[in-house]
Amino acid sequence: MKISFSVNGNPVNVDVDPETPLLWVVRDELKLKATKFGCGKAVCGSCSLHINGDLVRSCSYPVKYAEGKQVTTLEGLSESEKKLHPVQEAWMEINVPQCGYCQPGFMMAAAKLIQEIPNPTEEDIRKNISNICRCGTHPRIIKAILKAAELNKALIAES
Amino acid sequence: MSTENNNPTPKKKRKFSRRKFFKRGGIILGTTLIGVYFGRNIIRRKVAQIAGDMDLPLGIMNMEPDFWFEIMEDNTVLLKLAKMEMGQGIFTGAAMIAAEELGVTVEQINVQPATTKNGPTDMLGTGGSSSTSGMYTPLREVAATMREMLISAAAKIWNVDASTISVGSGILQSGLQQLSYAEVTQQTTEWVVPKTPALKPESEFQYIGKEYKRVDLKPKVMGESIFSIDMELPDMLYATILYCPYIGGTLKSVNSDDAIKHPGVVKVERSDDWIGVIAENRFASVMACRKLKAEWDVPKMWQQSDIDEMIKPENGVSFIKLQKDGSIDDLDKENTFAQTYNTPIGVHAQMEPNGTIAHVQGDKALIITGTQWADNVQGKIAKAIGIKKKNVEIKTTFLGGGFGGRYFQSTAPAAAKLSQLVGKPVHLLRTREEEFQNRYYRPPSHHKLRAKLSEDGMIETIDHVYGSADMAIKANAGDLVLKMLGADFAAGGHGTRVLYNIKNRHSKIVNCKLPFPTGIWRGVGQFPNTFAIESFIDELAIKAGKDPIQFRIDHLTDTGDPLIVRAKKVLETLAEKSGWKSPKREDIGRGVALCEDRKSFAAAMIEVKKVDGKIKVTRVVQVVDPGKIINPDGVRMQVEGATMMGISACLYEATYVKDSQFTATNYHQYPMAMLSDSPEIEVIFTEGSEKPYGVGEPPIGPVAPAIVNAIFDLTGERKRRLPLY
Ligand code: FES
Ligand code: FES
Numbered sequence: 001m002k003i004s005f006s007v008n009g010n011p012v013n014v015d016v017d018p019e020t021p022l023l024w025v026v027r028d029e030l031k032l033k034a035t036k037f038g039c040g041k042a043v044c045g046s047c048s049l050h051i052n053g054d055l056v057r058s059c060s061y062p063v064k065y066a067e068g069k070q071v072t073t074l075e076g077l078s079e080s081e082k083k084l085h086p087v088q089e090a091w092m093e094i095n096v097p098q099c100g101y102c103q104p105g106f107m108m109a110a111a112k113l114i115q116e117i118p119n120p121t122e123e124d125i126r127k128n129i130s131n132i133c134r135c136g137t138h139p140r141i142i143k144a145i146l147k148a149a150e151l152n153k154a155l156i157a158e159s
Numbered sequence: 160m161s162t163e164n165n166n167p168t169p170k171k172k173r174k175f176s177r178r179k180f181f182k183r184g185g186i187i188l189g190t191t192l193i194g195v196y197f198g199r200n201i202i203r204r205k206v207a208q209i210a211g212d213m214d215l216p217l218g219i220m221n222m223e224p225d226f227w228f229e230i231m232e233d234n235t236v237l238l239k240l241a242k243m244e245m246g247q248g249i250f251t252g253a254a255m256i257a258a259e260e261l262g263v264t265v266e267q268i269n270v271q272p273a274t275t276k277n278g279p280t281d282m283l284g285t286g287g288s289s290s291t292s293g294m295y296t297p298l299r300e301v302a303a304t305m306r307e308m309l310i311s312a313a314a315k316i317w318n319v320d321a322s323t324i325s326v327g328s329g330i331l332q333s334g335l336q337q338l339s340y341a342e343v344t345q346q347t348t349e350w351v352v353p354k355t356p357a358l359k360p361e362s363e364f365q366y367i368g369k370e371y372k373r374v375d376l377k378p379k380v381m382g383e384s385i386f387s388i389d390m391e392l393p394d395m396l397y398a399t400i401l402y403c404p405y406i407g408g409t410l411k412s413v414n415s416d417d418a419i420k421h422p423g424v425v426k427v428e429r430s431d432d433w434i435g436v437i438a439e440n441r442f443a444s445v446m447a448c449r450k451l452k453a454e455w456d457v458p459k460m461w462q463q464s465d466i467d468e469m470i471k472p473e474n475g476v477s478f479i480k481l482q483k484d485g486s487i488d489d490l491d492k493e494n495t496f497a498q499t500y501n502t503p504i505g506v507h508a509q510m511e512p513n514g515t516i517a518h519v520q521g522d523k524a525l526i527i528t529g530t531q532w533a534d535n536v537q538g539k540i541a542k543a544i545g546i547k548k549k550n551v552e553i554k555t556t557f558l559g560g561g562f563g564g565r566y567f568q569s570t571a572p573a574a575a576k577l578s579q580l581v582g583k584p585v586h587l588l589r590t591r592e593e594e595f596q597n598r599y600y601r602p603p604s605h606h607k608l609r610a611k612l613s614e615d616g617m618i619e620t621i622d623h624v625y626g627s628a629d630m631a632i633k634a635n636a637g638d639l640v641l642k643m644l645g646a647d648f649a650a651g652g653h654g655t656r657v658l659y660n661i662k663n664r665h666s667k668i669v670n671c672k673l674p675f676p677t678g679i680w681r682g683v684g685q686f687p688n689t690f691a692i693e694s695f696i697d698e699l700a701i702k703a704g705k706d707p708i709q710f711r712i713d714h715l716t717d718t719g720d721p722l723i724v725r726a727k728k729v730l731e732t733l734a735e736k737s738g739w740k741s742p743k744r745e746d747i748g749r750g751v752a753l754c755e756d757r758k759s760f761a762a763a764m765i766e767v768k769k770v771d772g773k774i775k776v777t778r779v780v781q782v783v784d785p786g787k788i789i790n791p792d793g794v795r796m797q798v799e800g801a802t803m804m805g806i807s808a809c810l811y812e813a814t815y816v817k818d819s820q821f822t823a824t825n826y827h828q829y830p831m832a833m834l835s836d837s838p839e840i841e842v843i844f845t846e847g848s849e850k851p852y853g854v855g856e857p858p859i860g861p862v863a864p865a866i867v868n869a870i871f872d873l874t875g876e877r878k879r880r881l882p883l884y
Contacts, residue, residue, distance in 0.1 A: 017422065020442040028397075028441060033389040034382025036559075038510050039591045040445075043826040046510060074382040081381070091380045095372045095792060098800055099246030100379030101386060101510040101559030126835040132826060134510050134560045135246045136803025138837035140796075 005066040007032065008076025018064035022056075023047045025063045026073055034074035034104040038132065045131030048105040049073045055112040074104040077111060086155060087111045090148035098135035106131050106141055114149045118156075122146070227301050228261075234329045234341040236263055239273035242290040243531055244375060245509075245561035246800070247855050248793040249290045251374045253298060255366045255789055256291075260302035260359060262309075262326035263340070265366050270374055272555040275537055291789060291851045292757070296358070303356045309340055312347040361849065371790050375557065385557040387529040390516050392584035396425055398577050399444040400570075400587065401434045402597040405457045406675045406819040410434070414452040421447035426581055435577050437585060445590065461674055463815045466504070470605045472626035475669035482656045485663030487622045490609045497609040498698060500691035501880045503813035504821075505601030505680055506594075506829055511559020514588035517574035522546045524575055525584075529558040531566040543572035544579050562804075563679035568599055595814070595823050601680035602628035602673060606691035616703030618714060620663035623692060625655050628673040630683060654688030654860060658726060658755050659696070659714035675816075681804055682856035685756045686863065690809075690881065693752035693864035698877065707751050707868065708734045725847035726753065729760045729782045732845050737764035737780035747777070748873025754860030759852040760784040760845075761798070763861035766838075767869040774870055774883065776806050776838045781858055786848035798842045798858045805862025807832035813882050830884075 001018040004011065007030055014029050021040075026032050026049070035058060038046030042060040049058050050072040078085040084092070087110045097103045109129045117124050125145050133141070229237040238257055244250040250270040258265045306326060313331040314321040316338070324333045329340045338346075361367075378385050403410060413434050415427040423443030428435045434451055438444035468474060489495075515528040517540075524546060530536050533553045541548040558565060574587035605626040613619045656666045680686070700710035708730055715727045730753055734740065743749060746768050753762040766778040781798050788794050811830040814823035823829035867878040 016440070017442060020440070024441045027389075031391075033384040036386075036510070037388065037512070037588075039826050041591070041825050041827065044510065078381075084380075088380050092372075092376060095376060095796070097246075097373070097376065097379040098248070098796060099510070099558060099560045100375070103379055104382040107380075107382075126833075126837065129834050132510065132831060132833065134508055134562070134804070134831070136800030136807075136832075137796075138803050138832070138834050139799050139840050142834060142837060 001064065003063055003067050005069050005071055007071045008073060009070075014063065016063060019062045021047075021059050022049075022051075022061045022063045022066055022071070023058040025066075026058065026071070032073050032075050036101055036104055038102070038105070043132070044102070044105070045109060045129075046102055046105040048108040048131065050108060050112065055109055074107055077107065085111060086151035087114070087144075087148040089151055090144040094140050094144040094147060096137055096140040096144050098137050102131060102133040102135075103137075106133065106137075110141070110145045110148060113145065114152050118149060118153060120145060120149055227298075228257075228305055230340050230344045231269075232341055234339045235267050235269050236261065236329070236340070238268050238270045240270050241273045241533070242294065243272065243529075243533075243555055243558055243561065244270075245529075245531065245558035245565070247290070247561075248373060248790065248796060251371055251793055252291050252789045253294060254374050255369075255371060256295060256298045257302045259364060259366050260299045260306060262306050263329040265371060265374070267329050268374075272557070274555070275533060275551070275553040290853075292786075292853055295787075295789075295851050299358050300355050303358060304353060307353045307356050308350050309343055311351045311353065313338055313343050316343065316346055367789050368787075368791070370792050372792070386511050386559045387516065387527055387556040388511055388514055388559070388588060390527045390556060391586070392516060392518055392525075392527075395516065395584040395586050396437050396439065396581060397441045397444045398435050398437045398574065398585050398587040399441075399448040399590065400436075400573055400593070401448050401451050401453060402593055403432060403455055404596055404820055405455050406461050406816065407459060408455040408457040408819065411454040411456045413454070417450040417452070418447040421450060423447075426577075427451070428577060428580055430573070430576065433573065435573065435587075437577055437581055441586075441588065457819055459674070459819065461816050461819045463817065466603060466673060466816050467501075467605075469673055470603050470626050470628065470671050472605060472607060472624045472669040472671070475626055475671040478667050478669040480665065480667045482664055482666040484661075484665070485620070487609075487620050487663055487665045489611055489620050489663065490622055495609050495611055496699065496702065497607070498695055498879060500606040500608070500687075500694060502604045502687040502690060503881060504603045504815065505808060505812055506598070506814055506823060507560075507562045507564025507601075507680060508594075508812075508826070508829060508831065509558075509560025509562055509564050512589045512591055512594050513565065513568075513570050514586065515569070515571040515574035516584060516586045517571060517578040518584035519544060519546075519575050519579040520582075522550055524551045524578075525554070526551060526571050526575065527554045527556065528569065528571050528574075529556050529565060530569055530571070531558070531561050531563070535567075536569045536571045539569060539572045540575050544575045562681045563601075563683060564598065567678050568676070591825050595825060595829060596821050599676035599678040600814070600821075601683055601686075602630070602677035604687035604691075606687065608691060608695040610695070610699055612699060612703055616705055616710075618659070618661050618699055621657055621659075621661050622664075623655065623657060623666040623688075624669060625667070625688060625691070626669045626671050627684075627687065628671050628677045630677065630679055653682070653684035653756050654686075654692070654754060655684060657692060658753070659711065660716045660718060660723065661714060681801065682756065682859040685754060685856055685860040686805070686808060689752065689754040689860035690863040690867075693754065693861065694867050694877075694879065697750065697752070697864065697868040697871065701871075708739060711751075711753055721848070722755065722758065725760055725784050725845070726755060728845050728847060729753065729762045729784050732843060733762045733764055733780065733782045736782070736843055737841075739764050746873075748869040748871070750865045750868025750870070750872055752861035752864035752868060754857060756857035756860060757853045758786065758848070759854055759857040760847070761858040761861050763802070763858075763865040765862070765865035765869050767866060767873055769873070774810070774866075776810075776836065776866060778839045778841075779806075779862070779865075780841045780843065781861070782843045782845060783854065783858055784845045784847040785854040785857070786846065786850045786852040788844060788846055789851055791844065794844070794854050795842045797854045799840050801856065801858035802840050802862055803832050803837065805859045806836055806838070806866070808859075809863035809866050809881055810836070810883050
């Protein structure tokens with residue numbers, strides 16, 4: 001089946017089994033590899049991306065539902081390498097990743113969180129993000145999200 | 160930078176055609192032989208590891224600088240590292256160590272995983288917290304050798320005495336003349352290899368010991384394709400394999416009619432013990448794999464109660480005594496305090512599932528895989544598809560976590576077979592279900608501890624008996640090693656011995672046979688042993704009516720042993736800086752524990768409280784002495800990671816055996832610590848040695864016992880079986 005949607009602002013058309021999880025379409029058809037496969041069951045959050053601004057676990061989202069929608073992956077989160085999204089900037093500053101595999105999913109969740117809750121407390125972060133990290137970057141993720149929220153506020157104040 | 164010792168003794172001069180120097184836009188230094196830095200007898204060292212008296216050797220035998228470094232045209236240096244980056248930060252540490260002697264900045268070094276073709280091979284693999292300690296001296300020596308080679312080449316170009324040349328930031332300078340490393344390399348056809356130069360004294364270190372961000376930070380934040388799951392080859396097909404879901408089961412029959420009809424499926428292949436489905440895309444291979452109708456012969460329906468029984472030391476098949484000081488006969492008499500502790504079967508659960516891209520063409524194979532032990536994979540492939548080992552090229556990538564789970568079993572042989580079959584590259588990826596149900600596991604353990612206290616509340620006699628299973632040395636390091644050892648405890652032996660100076664102290668590790676494969680895991684011995692011993696020590700301290708930290712210090716009497724001095728220092732620092740002695744709220748419990756592993760020490764003070772009836776770890780202070788610290792933030796990360804993994808394994812993690820299957824099939828049945836479990840973590844260092852020791856595993860040791868000791872402090876209830884939930 002032919003399905004059209006946009007990814008990171010670019011229109012795409014794919015011809016795949018409509019039940020294919022969006023994750024595999026993004027990774028293998030569109031060659032955007034930041035979105036990761038962890039569990040395939042919407043449990044770990046490694047495959048998190050945004051669809052029409054909502055946070056979605058793409059391993060459990062058949063591509064047919066993406067028709068006409070706007071998908072953002074980590075590759076499209078920042079405007080450019082020079083102008084990083086506050087989340088990525090904070091991640092750089094706090095030196096968050098270890099193996100790095102879970103990080104794209106966490107960053108996508110974090111970007112959504114600071115949009116919904118611009119002034120998150122540590123408790124807000126703990127409660128609202130249920131991704132899994134095996135390397136134990138948890139303490140730094142919490143710090144980085146607090147930092148990202150700060151950077152984000154500064155950005156909003158500027159504009 | 161010092162250029163003394165620049166007294167090159169030509170060992171070998173070789174000429175190469177200029178073409179050989181220019182490769183992939185970069186320049187390769189001519190082949191030179193620096194010599195082997197380590198004892199040749201790996202087996203003896205393996206035995207020595209058991210005794211815990213020696214450092215892990217570096218498994219990399221090839222110390223030729225051109226194997227390690229390439230100087231690129233843009234005057235950066237490519238460092239081809241045979242140690243894998245799986246999150247532990249070894250690439251960053253290695254860049255810092257190499258830059259120190261090479262005369263370049265850390266930023267000028269670009270670390271990439273070595274392939275089996277272009278770089279040094281690593282006979283031992285990456286694990287055992289051994290990479291930094293193993294590489295610290297050799298890597299500096301190779302780097303220093305290369306620096307001296309560049310200096311003598313520049314001396315020849317300028318026709319000056321080498322002692323007039325200084326280096327820094329990849330630039331050589333003599334008087335007013337300057338050349339970059341790249342320029343000198345381009346102009347040099349003949350290299351003079353000096354004897355290994357003396358190394359910089361610590362006082363001149365520019366990078367080692369300073370705070371550096373990870374060298375792989377940017378690609379990881381930008382989500383670049385760095386893992387094996389991200390790799391592609393042209394014309395690649397996708398494969399999923401169905402393995403036997405039963406312990407000890409074998410494949411009886413399979414009906415693949417429906418699978419083969421599934422759209423996109425190219426081939427279904429039955430091997431002895433698995434069935435592979437090759438398709439045009441991942442989804443098709445996964446869906447078709449689900450349509451396989453396989454029948455399995457299951458010789459015995461194992462239950463968890465069988466495993467619990469088999470892991471008891473009295474049911475073991477062989478043992479090694481690791482400590483036998485004085486006599487423990489006393490313990491058979493009255494007034495003996497005895498307890499039993501248990502840890503469950505653990506899963507690695509690294510976030511990137513195991514997978515391989517294989518491309519077999521005739522008698523050659525290209526393998527791209529995330530493994531902790533490329534050398535081992537190379538041999539396995541050669542065997543699996545009947546080609547020469549030297550014709551197998553292994554390219555490794557960043558690993559999406561390792562934790563010991565990518566050491567032994569590999570998906571590469573099966574991927575190679577499938578590629579051979581279809582004549583195309585094949586990307587084999589295990590499903591998360593296979594990762595949970597068909598792997599090797601952290602073996603469960605059963606500990607028996609007995610002790611006697613003297614009248615003044617000191618431990619007079621102590622005995623630790625640790626029942627656990629194979630750590631996978633037998634199957635993978637070869638029979639010879641196993642025979643030399645008598646049993647299979649290279650990894651598990653860690654932490655079995657009692658660290659404290661007690662006159663009568665015995666410890667022994669008992670090898671129990673289990674029906675499923677078991678192997679290394681982050682701190683595979685350290686985690687269960689420290690849980691058992693340090694819980695027991697806490698129980699004894701309370702029996703003796705002593706402060707748990709002071710009780711431990713009292714048993715670290717100074718014998719002149721530097722390890723004891725370091726252990727004491729770690730505990731004293733913990734007592735002083737963790738807030739241990741400060742008044743605490745009633746709803747908080749505090750516990751401590753200490754561990755030594757591979758000459759690194761970690762002591763933790765942990766605070767817990769009850770939230771909605773459930774224990775929550777709220778604060779962790781770890782005092783760590785890993786010897787010389789290369790990158791403080793790198794060590795901090797490892798301590799934080801080990802702390803989280805320790806909390807996770809203590810509170811939640813376990814899989815059980817039911818009807819010959821493992822109960823956890825995916826993360827929802829194998830709960831792990833989440834952001835909501837993340838406490839405040841403070842890491843304090845005491846650098847007790849001039850040599851760096853491992854830090855990936857040691858800090859996992861004290862976490863579980865400090866938690867259960869804190870729970871006792873809070874509730875008066877003693878937990879002796881993990882996990883708690
Ligand atoms: S891969 Fe989608 S949530 Fe785990
Ligand atoms: S950084 Fe490795 S799983 Fe999170």
